[in-house]
Amino acid sequence: AFEGLTERLQSALSGLRRKGKVTDADLRDTMREIRMALLEADVDYTVVKKFVREVREKAAGQKVLEGLNPEQQIVKIVNEELTMMMGDEAVPLNQSKKIPTIIMMVGLQGAGKTTTAGKLALKLKQEQNARPLMIAADIYRPAAIDQLETLGQQIDVPVFAMGTDVDPREIVQKGLAKADELKADYVFIDAAGRLQIDEALMQELADIKKIAAPDEILLVVDAMTGQNATETAQGFNDRLGITGVVLTKLDGDTRGGAALSIREVTQKPIKFVGQGEKMTDLDVFYPERMASRILGMGDLMTLIEKAQKDVDEKKAAEQAEKMRQNTFDFNDFIDQMDQVQNMGPMEDLLKMIPGVANNPALQNIQMDDKQMDHMRAIVLSMTPAEREDPDLINPSRRRRLAAGAGRPIVEVNRMIKQFNQMKSMMSKVMNGNTGQMEQMMSA
Numbered sequence: 001a002f003e004g005l006t007e008r009l010q011s012a013l014s015g016l017r018r019k020g021k022v023t024d025a026d027l028r029d030t031m032r033e034i035r036m037a038l039l040e041a042d043v044d045y046t047v048v049k050k051f052v053r054e055v056r057e058k059a060a061g062q063k064v065l066e067g068l069n070p071e072q073q074i075v076k077i078v079n080e081e082l083t084m085m086m087g088d089e090a091v092p093l094n095q096s097k098k099i100p101t102i103i104m105m106v107g108l109q110g111a112g113k114t115t116t117a118g119k120l121a122l123k124l125k126q127e128q129n130a131r132p133l134m135i136a137a138d139i140y141r142p143a144a145i146d147q148l149e150t151l152g153q154q155i156d157v158p159v160f161a162m163g164t165d166v167d168p169r170e171i172v173q174k175g176l177a178k179a180d181e182l183k184a185d186y187v188f189i190d191a192a193g194r195l196q197i198d199e200a201l202m203q204e205l206a207d208i209k210k211i212a213a214p215d216e217i218l219l220v221v222d223a224m225t226g227q228n229a230t231e232t233a234q235g236f237n238d239r240l241g242i243t244g245v246v247l248t249k250l251d252g253d254t255r256g257g258a259a260l261s262i263r264e265v266t267q268k269p270i271k272f273v274g275q276g277e278k279m280t281d282l283d284v285f286y287p288e289r290m291a292s293r294i295l296g297m298g299d300l301m302t303l304i305e306k307a308q309k310d311v312d313e314k315k316a317a318e319q320a321e322k323m324r325q326n327t328f329d330f331n332d333f334i335d336q337m338d339q340v341q342n343m344g345p346m347e348d349l350l351k352m353i354p355g356v357a358n359n360p361a362l363q364n365i366q367m368d369d370k371q372m373d374h375m376r377a378i379v380l381s382m383t384p385a386e387r388e389d390p391d392l393i394n395p396s397r398r399r400r401l402a403a404g405a406g407r408p409i410v411e412v413n414r415m416i417k418q419f420n421q422m423k424s425m426m427s428k429v430m431n432g433n434t435g436q437m438e439q440m441m442s443a
């Protein structure tokens with residue numbers, strides 16, 4: 001999504017590649033280019049200024065890290081600062097102490113409020129077995145209510161609606177009573193939007209806030225609107241005190257400005273990102289992963305450097321021993337997955353493995369974070385005994401795991417099959433039987 005920005009940042013940083021040592025002048029040139037790249041990507045001006053200053057200070061105070069060339073040193077700092085700028089760590093949804101947790105969706109028309117309410121409701125259903133209710137409080141566009149009702153049917157979540165002739169405040173009040181009656185544990189208020197922030201809208205939203213006392217006011221922002229997105233966020237935050245942001249349409253050709261500015265400007269966390277029109281296209285926002293994505297760090301050395309930092313060596317040695325003895329189990333599997341996820345995109349990581357990068361049969365391996373999350377959900381549904389002894393997992397247990405993880409049974413079967421294949425392959429590799437591995441790799 002950030003092609004332009006990624007390219008500019010990489011080109012700025014590559015200027016340092018052949019330097020034995022980075023002089024002040026080199027750093028100044030690089031930072032000038034980075035500054036231009038960010039401004040062109042619609043990052044807020046004051047945010048850019050702060051970013052550049054902080055990278056400079058860090059670079060000046062940085063001790064030369066062994067084994068890293070000057071480009072990698074700066075890439076590391078830039079990556080860390082980009083991550084910080086977007087909030088450092090993922091922030092979960094606020095939770096009410098007693099049900100229901102009330103989530104109010106606000107934002108301009110077309111930003112993705114209704115769609116995101118549906119996506120989030122589905123996510124909560126799948127991950128927590130939640131029973132959400134969605135309230136149709138956008139009465140200004142008749143199609144908006146139909147849209148929410150259609151979504152509700154699609155994901156099997158009830159929708160409370162009273163048509164377009166009732167005041168939204170009353171709809172919310174009655175909707176909350178309905179939620180109590182249904183014992184819903186999450187309520188989504190799909191509030192109205194406008195093309196621009198205006199006083200009538202803000203007053204209505206402020207009233208709804210007062211009535212519903214939401215645990216979460218999620219501002220939904222279209223990432224493709226660039227600089228406007230930041231201003232919108234500021235406007236809504238000043239007036240309503242938002243609690244979090246959802247950035248939508250990150251699957252589109254966005255320049256990146258919104259992702260990079262909103263947190264700094266509002267001091268409110270980006271919690272989720274929408275990456276497509278399908279109901280499953282919503283992901284938790286991880287600042288570090290987003291920074292890597294923006295920087296496009298497929299770079300081998302960077303990955304190695306991160307890998308060295310992240311992998312707990314002792315654990316790795318233990319796991320290697322288990323692989324050798326063919327006693328690797330699902331607990332180790334999850335540990336490994338954690339380590340891998342800390343390192344960045346799986347595809348990049350796979351490319352580091354000798355033999356994978358140039359093997360045409362393996363070029364198309366796609367293991368995205370979503371898939372990893374699904375696998376994790378399946379493993380987490382296992383009992384400790386099952387994790388330690390995968391052979392226990394018979395067909396009826398598989399059905400239970402599928403239900404527990406909210407994944408189809410074929411996926412559970414496939415994962416266990418892959419796990420067993422991987423286990424046997426690893427054991428062969430660890431015992432020096434690499435001929436077998438080559439056979440499998442080229443199969």
Ligand code: GDP
Pocket residue numbers: 107108109110111112113114115116147193220247248249250251252273274275276277281
């Ligand atoms: P609302 O007016 O804020 O409620 O916006 P909607 O939920 O109706 O969304 C407006 C349009 O944006 C719809 O066509 C959605 O399908 C689309 N949309 C929402 N989120 C995303 C996203 O993350 N990616 C893409 N590609 N489209 C999205």
Ligand code: MG
Pocket residue numbers: 113114115138144190
């Ligand atoms: Mg809507």
